[in-house]
Each structure stands twice: as C-alpha cells, then as structure tokens.
Amino acid sequence: MTAEPTRGPRRLTRAPRAAQGVGVSVARPDGTLKVTGEFAYASDMWHEDMLWGHTLRSPHAHARVLSIDIAAALAVPGVYAVLTHDDLPTSQTRYGLECLDTPVLADGVVRHHGEPVALVAADHPETARRAAARIAVDYEPLPVVHDEATALADDAPVLHPHRDDHHAPHVRHPNIVHRQPVRRGDPDAAAARADVIVTGTYTVGMQDQAFLGPESGLAVPAEDGGVDLYVATQWLHSDLRQIAPVLGLPEDKVRMTLSGVGGAFGGREDLSMQIHGCLLALRTGKPVKMVYDRFQSFFGHVHRHPATLWYEHGATREGLLTHMRCRIVLDGGAYASSSPAVVGNAASLSAGPYVVDHVDIEALALYTNNPPCGAMRGFGAVQACFAYESQMDKLAAELGLDPVEFRRRNAMSQGSRLPTGQVVDAPAPVAELLRRVKALPLPPERQWETAGAAPDVRALPGGLSNTTHGEGVVRGVGYAVGIKNVGFSEGFDDYSTARVRLEVAGGEPVATVHTAAAEVGQGGVTVQAQIVRTELGVQQVTIQPADTRVGSAGSTSASRQTYMTGGAVRHTCEAIRERVLALGRARFGGTHPAWEHAELLLEDGKVVTEAGEVLAALADVLDGQAIDIEQEFRHRPTQPFDRMTGQGFGHVQYSFAAHRAVVEVDTELGLVKVVELACAQDVGKAVNPQAVAGQIQGGTVQGLGLAVMEEILVGPDAKVRNPSFTDYLIPTILDTPTLPVDILELADHHAPYGLRGAGEAPTLSSTPAVVSAIRAATGRALTRVPVRPEHITDTP
Structure with missing residues (x-):
C-alpha cells in the first residue's frame, strides 16, 4: 500500500441498513435465467469438434458376460471409439463412495439391470446409440438375489465374494453391506411394565430422486495429457478422488468445473458418466459430451433404499413410552454406494424425536441384484420416520389419546438423551412444533x-x-x-473451504468468493453473498464458478452446505476483517475519529448496520491492494458408533419438522386428494427466509410423492418395470396442495449464526402425515407406502 501522509480517510456518511445480508429474502442471481429458459445446464454445453458418448447397459440383473463383439459397432460410419472393461487404462477399475466395489464397466459379471457394459463415442448422438445397439454381448444368466430371503439363504449367491472393506467384519453374511445395532437400557424389563404394547411391520417402496436435469457432462482432453471435466454433480472433490485413479492420472491433471445442475436430492453423489466421458475423450483426443435420456437416467443413478421395518413399542396408561424394539432391513442393491452411512442414520434415528430409554435396534443393508440404492433426501431417516410415526398413531388409538397429545407427552427437548447416548444440546422444540402445526386453521371443507x-x-x-x-x-x-x-456423521472429517478476495474496483470495495460447493438449486450462491455482505459490509459480491482449483467444500447433501460452506465463508471473512483492521490501524489508528468509528463497527461485527461507513473505510484502507485468503471450516468433531452397542456422539446437529396433512379420499375408488400439508419447522436462523420456505415446501412435496405415487417397480427378476416419467409418477402442480409454513428460529449456538440445516427434515414427516390422514379417512391400517388405490378399497 502506498502511503500519502497528507491524506486521511474520506468523509464517512451514514447509510441505511444493508438490504441483502443474513436474514433477508434476497433474490437468486440465477433465478431470472432459470425461469426464462436462458440458464445453461450441463446438457446445454457445446464444444467445437465435439463427439457424443453413449452407454450400452445390461438387459439382465445378474449374468456372466461370456463375450463382447464390438466389430459391428466400430464399422458404423462416424464411430470413433468403442470401449469395454478390457480397454481400461489401469488396474484400478472400480470406484465407490465408501467401498471400491462398483466396476467402471462390467468386469465379467453384471449385477443389476442397466449396469454399464460398453461405451461408444461417435460424431452424432444417434450414431452412437445405433452403434451401441450393434455390440453383441453373450450373457449367461445367473440366479437372482432380490430380497432378504434370497440374499441371506444358505445357498445364496455371494454377490461380492472378494469384498475387502472396513464394514465386512461386523456382519454375519457376505451379502450384508453393513449392520448397526443400537442397544440401551433393559427393553425386556421395561416391556414388563408396559400397559400397552403394539407391533407393526412397515414397507417403504423404492423412490427415485426424479431430478429434472438428466446426468450430463463434457470431457475435454488437454495438451498436458490431462482432462477438463464440466459436469453436473453434488461433490466435485469426491468425484475427483474416484476418477483420477481409474484414468491413471494425478488429481491435478483432472480439472473439474461444476456445470449447471438441474436438481440432485442425493442422486448425483455417486458417479454416473464422469469416468466414461473422460475415458472416451482421452481415447479419441476429442471433447466428448454425454447426456442421458430419461430411460438412461433411471439406470444411471442410485435410488432411495426400499425398506422393511418391524417395530414394537410399549407405553403406560398415562401415555409414556416404556421401550422400543425394531429391525430395519434396507435393500442396498448391487453396489454399496453410501449404504453403510444410510444404515447408521436409520439406526441412530429409528426412535424418532421421542424420549425412550430402553431400546433394542438393528438396522442393516443388503447386497441384492436390484438397482443400487444410496443417498436420497432424508438418508435413512425417511424410512424410519414412516414406521415410528405409524406406531405413534397406533399407540395413541390403543390408549384412547389424541395423537398429537400423545406425541407431545413423549417429545424430546433440549437435554434429552438419544438411544445412542448422545445428549441433544441445542433447542429441540418438538412439542412446540406439534402445538403450532395443530393450531393452524383448517382449510374449508368441500x-x-x-x-x-x-x-x-x-x-x-x-x-x-x-x-x-x-x-x-x-x-x-x-x-x-x-x-x-445435519452434516456428515460418525467421525467423518467434515469440512469446507472458502477463498474470499477483497479489493477496490471503481473506487468501491468488492468481494469475490470461490468455493467448490455445488449449487444444485438450494440457493448456496445467494447465501454465500449474503454472508460476505454481513461480515464485510461489501455490497458488490461475485461468486466464482465452483471447481477443483479451490479446496473441497464437501457434498451438497446432508443439509450441510449453509452450515459448512456458509461457515467457511464467514470464517474467511473474519480473517479478512482482521487483516483490514491491522492495515487500518497501521495507517489511520489514532489519527481520525471517523476511522475509529468504522474500526469499532468492524470489530463488533456490526458492519451491516452502518455499511456506508465501513465501505468508505475499506476503500481507503485497501488503497489499490487486494486481500486474498483461503481457509477451512470444521464443525465440532463426531465419533463412530460402537459397532455392538451403537453408542456414540455420532451427529453434529439435529433438525425437526412437524406436519399436519388434510386429505380427501374417495373410499369407493381409492383416490386421494391432499388438500393441505402444513409444516412447522425450527431452522435456527433463516439466512434467506424465502429460500428456507421454498426448501421446506419442496421437501414436503417430495414426501407427498412417496406417500401416494412415487415408486420404482422391480419384479422378482430384479428388472425395473417403469423407467420413465410416463410410468414413474411425480407430483405435478395439480397434485400440490396448499403448503403453509411456520418457521421457528431457535439458535443452535454451535452453528454459524445459530442456523440449522433445513432442507431434509420436511421430507421425513410429510409422508407419514399424509398416510395418517388417509387412515383417519378410511379406517385402514395402511402399512405400506406409496399408498395405492387397492390398499384403500380392499377389505381391511
């Protein structure tokens, strides 16, 4: 900085409160582009001299690949390359989020319907598709494992005989991906004291994320022998960690940039076309674009685990829970994906937001030949919530109690202890959420x-x-x-990185934020700018495209990005503020009262309230130089659950939501109209209230879909029967009810701004609320979702 001894700070003028900081409903910078159709999604990317990639998939759920003849495909004019497993460049031919068990291309055996077998690159997408159809694959069908009975039978085919991972020692059968028990107290003695005991077996179907933008990406070979990949994903650095070893490249030669993402909901945590596109680009020396159609998309990503859940609850006449037992079986499909973590979630959250001191819980996930299942919004807690909330209704009916009052009597609060032994040390307003949602006026009848x-x-x-x-x-x-x-669990090193640059442009301070956080529609680009404005008082904030030139931001999942990447941006802004203060003190300290006032504002974090003073001071202090800082942010540590007892401080934060559903049912035809789905949720701090309400409403509707219409149908042959939006139904605007939202803001002092991850909790409770309302209308038990017309019209 060049000093001008005769020059003091410019005159500072008071400005009104900044309108775009934390706590304000700020418009999305990409909003207008998206609603007008101008936003560029991954499928819109283009490159000169670009080829198109296509994936040949298995028509069998379990078969041995005897031979692959690619000659006819290579003879098609316009085809540049055809690749099979034998063409992979390294001995590292498998990838995976937690276990390296997923082949890049079938390695002699296909384990699910739609598994990738071969790749084609051609000068036109239709040419690539026609060429793939000419590849002759000779299969020998093998016995199909499609449920718990066939997976765990003594003579069951072992789907991964050579598995070598850290979960294997804790299971009793090689077709169990992972198992997690949770045991606490003495359920047998507690059951003896129960006045009422109810049991139930519940089933959750396989739900698809059904994002509207199919998997897509563009791989461009580089002069240094590396590759640049532009892709729609949820976690750039996790993709990089899996892609580079398969390509035989160091990570710095696989450069990844986030392209426009048309929704995710967990379905983009796993790889889809990333490795395939890079392999074709490196083989041909040309850019290769891959865009799945809807049929390919249904086979190209994981789905929500279907589940069978057995529960037992006991209660006293006064309506207090005595004990709980449950067994949760999740169908993980052909490959592990994130099943071990989903099991941990299902087990640790299986008792729900209730105080129950005596539990015996077992959760496990199976390998089968069904489609692979992994992350989807709610991540194991959705399946458990449907079961335990069905049990709460059943217990209330047995005791003759109002179902809301019964829940409130057993509701946890701050200081309650979970079955894992973890004490909830932040607000847990379960009873208040129930009170609020019940107090909302009911919609008019008829x-x-x-x-x-x-x-x-x-x-x-x-x-x-x-x-x-x-x-x-x-x-x-x-x-x-x-x-x-909220956030990653069980000792995972969950962190996010942010780089913030502060400089003067056009006489005013401006900030640039660079993170690898994937913007998948949740509004992270808005939140990051709001935090910078709040912490630095700078109004002009630019968010750079997410890529791997900056440190990892983790996945856009687990309701964690506002907490983690928002925390990283805030943490970095605090470091910049300290740098500014040091520069300002060196230049103006003790020489000008206006600077001293701005200094106090910066120190006290009140930069938004009097942003004009801070802006002027920043411009003077920087005086042509830039401050550029990159820092990591971590939340408090968690720990793995004990593999035998399930005890441990496994989760960093919890979120809670309550729903009231109002439905109208034609009991003769089995048709359901959801009239209203009201939600009350504690979000700690609404950084962008409008965006928070949108997240709650979106999660609510996704839970409605699971309740009454969404299911991937898989037969005993493990083949998918409805891989299209013609046959897989999702809610449209005509199915969407009125969605009142009541937002609480009870700060969690462990989190930045006291915020609480908000995007997933409403997906849990909306499903059982809708089914509870249908039960109230029909008197049917309804132990399965989605509810079908025949479940309502058949004899109970």
Missing part, C-alpha cells in the same frame, strides 16, 4: 362445491380425470413429526 355450479373437479380426488363428483369422499386429518441429522 371446496369443490360452488352454489349453482358444477363441482370443480380439480379439487376432487382424481382431479381432471373426472372420476368422482364428491360421492363417497371423506376428509381425514393426520399428524407426524420427525428428526433428521
């Missing part, structure tokens, strides 16, 4: 009726299909509440 007019069929079960005019339509109201962890 909204389809208008005096003197025909019924509005859009408001009736069946909608525009016009199947009912209100005959036999019954209203039901149901409640549910759930608990979800």
